[in-house]
Amino acid sequence: MKMTIPGSELEIHETETPIEDDSVVSVAGRSPTQLAIARFRADKLSMISFVLTVFIIVCAIAAPILVALGVLAPNEQHQDLLSADGVVPEGAFGGISWSHPFGVDPGLGRDLLARLMLAITSSLTIALTGTVLTVIIGAVLGIVAGFSGGFVDAVVGRIIDLTLSFPQTLMLLALSGPVVVMMRKDIAEFPGLGFFHNADLANGAFVIVILAAFGWPPVARVVRGQVLSIREREFIEAARLLGASRSRLYFKEVLPNVWAPVLVYVTLLVPAYISAEAAFNFLGVGIKPPTPTLGNILSDSVSYTSADPTYFFLPGALLALIVVVFNLVGDGARDALDPKSHR
Template sequence: MTIPSTGLQVPAESPNEGDSAGTTPPARWSVLRNLLRDWAALACLGYVGLIVLMAVFAPLIVKVSGWGPYEFDQSAIDPNMGGIPLGSWGGISGEHWLGVEPGSGRDIFARIVYGARSSLLIALSATLLTSLLGVVFGLLAGYFGGRTDMVISRVMEFLMAFPALIFMIAVLSALPADDRAYLLVLVISVFGWPYLARIVRGQTMSLKQREFVEAAVASGASRRTVVFTEILPNLRSTILVMVTLAVPGYIGTEAGLSFLGVGVVPPTPSWGQMIASSVSWYAVVPTYFLVPGTFLALLVLSFMVLGDRIRAAVDPGGRS
């Protein structure tokens, strides 16, 4: 499940020139100001911030709630009814804020909190590695061209045409489960970096023809200096938007792989794993599915809206 290309075209921020339409890209503070005036962006940012804080302070939050993610509360389920939670709405009460898992009695709130940590850690790590690989290979292909561009472009085309989901399932199923989180990050990144690299390559090929880059070359600047001080700073907007749009895709990928049984290994909490476990209980305890499903859907939606709003703020004249 790699992130499809968005076809994003973000104008480069050149200190010497405006963009191709003759307008100057908004300054950094102008972009931030536009985002802070957007109620949808603020709401999404608030929710993302809440989930991040929940993941960071998971041990403290769980301690306050009174139940850990691995603790069983047999008194909260009815063994004569197959382990159905006692009480209404899946056992939601002052003791179990979001109810308990059917069959086990584990606290859903505690597992949601620790599941956020698993999902964000994998998604953000994969985004970081993907961004690093995409930027490096995109710069190399776009600036040096020739054989370098040909080799990197063929590799990108191969990975983008490859059935990534099938490969992920096959590889993760065959490898040991001990380091599954690291393997998830590695496998997701292998298939994710070409999409950013292709956009960085195109932007780099355009930027290296600009006058300020040609002036730096003419003044005797080394290739390294030209790439890292002239071209890369002008790709910040493109990279920022792509990274923001990539995070929700990787959160969904982790959840999907966990749902299929090749993601995070039980008993480690994961939202996708919780959704998978809820399938057999949905008819009798729908809240067990709705709680992690709602948290996951809102997080993915928030990142997607933020990415769209950042793109609009960076390129106000562009089309969605």
């Protein structure tokens, strides 16, 4: 049917479109998690960082396996690859070759690629374990304080203030000697840990304990703030009326609703703890050579900055890369979980 509006040149064409009864248009909704994943995948920088992060984690998992199979030999010395003075590697760029793609370290001639791969394993193990303990302590205390309120909230708040008032570096240096000695004795007597090197395990455990002991207050504060806005909602009241126990309210009702900020904090804690482990090695605390970590390799390379710049540059670049990609993944996760935020 054709219709003309008087006084205008507009014509409206109306057509009859048959509607088929058997045609059904289905609209599929997406959950908040699916929307967050879609937003994260749309961020190219975050996706590139995520792929690099997965690659780094795979290298950390594969390194001990390759060492056990004899593919990597991080402690095998190649004195023939050193110069006449027995210190600096022969050839350009720290002795880089097909057999040693990253060259060898000065003094002992050990393959730097093998040592860096195993160093990623050691540093990531410390960082991830410290992060898990930090989040567990902070999340539990934050939920208890925010949900209970009153006296419990005040006590947890004072504990947080007291923990933040301690100088972390000073406590690290003061406790490193006696605590590590006690840990080594306990590890030696504990059944099933005989295959560990006692000194390495004790030093690594001490760093993890220090990181977790002084790192949980910010997590507790973030979780407490989220819980304060959740505890008065209808589903919490419904769970109370149904007779839900305290533990169910904490871990079944409240915890699933605060995972988003905790997840973002985890992605930011890991690179911070990797950097902290490297810094602790400069202070003489942490896993000692010959077991490699990013911290003790970088600390050792400072002595050869002029004689072998490659030995200093490669560990530093690798440490910077790991910290940057983990931080970018954390930023991407924050933006994906909170669409109102902008990087």
